Amino acid sequence: MTATVSSIWIKRSKRGPMDPAEQAVLVANKGIVGNANQRGRRQVVLVAEEGWADAVAEVGSPVDPSARRGNLLVSGIAFEGTRGKTLRVGDCRLRIWMECQPCERMDEVHPGLQKALRPHWRGGACAEIVEGGEIRLGDPIAWEPES
Numbered sequence: 754m755t756a757t758v759s760s761i762w763i764k765r766s767k768r769g770p771m772d773p774a775e776q777a778v779l780v781a782n783k784g785i786v787g788n789a790n791q792r793g794r795r796q797v798v799l800v801a802e803e804g805w806a807d808a809v810a811e812v813g814s815p816v817d818p819s820a821r822r823g824n825l826l827v828s829g830i831a832f833e834g835t836r837g838k839t840l841r842v843g844d845c846r847l848r849i850w851m852e853c854q855p856c857e858r859m860d861e862v863h864p865g866l867q868k869a870l871r872p873h874w875r876g877g878a879c880a881e882i883v884e885g886g887e888i889r890l891g892d893p894i895a896w897e898p899e900s
Contacts, residue, residue: 777888
């Protein structure tokens with residue numbers, strides 16, 4: 754199975770709504786065009802669809818993945834232990850900076866969700882954009898070989 758981009762969201766402002774998108778433009782060392790998080794090392798937040806499914810199964814409630822407030826929901830790939838690795842998303846390259854720890858806002862969405870997202874990097878990964886470009890729903894995703 755090929756890993757792919759399942760969903761894209763752009764956050765207009767901090768604590769603002771997550772707008773679904775079919776495509777997004779990523780700018781190297783900056784962030785996603787139109788997204789509130791710019792610069793720093795949290796330029797893109799990625800969430801693995803399988804980890805999200807495990808977390809919501811654990812809390813026993815179907816919670817929409819946009820509630821995680823990540824930018825990309827991806828299928829067929831896991832993030833646990835990938836700090837420093839480079840991921841190719843379409844024509845873009847993203848370097849995983851760190852695990853994206855779930856905050857108390859997740860319990861505002863559903864009681865127990867914060868705890869359910871803690872194991873195995875279910876809360877996702879934060880990445881910085883090494884090489885920008887446009888990404889689209891369905892784009893392939895793959896780890897670059899380590900040099």
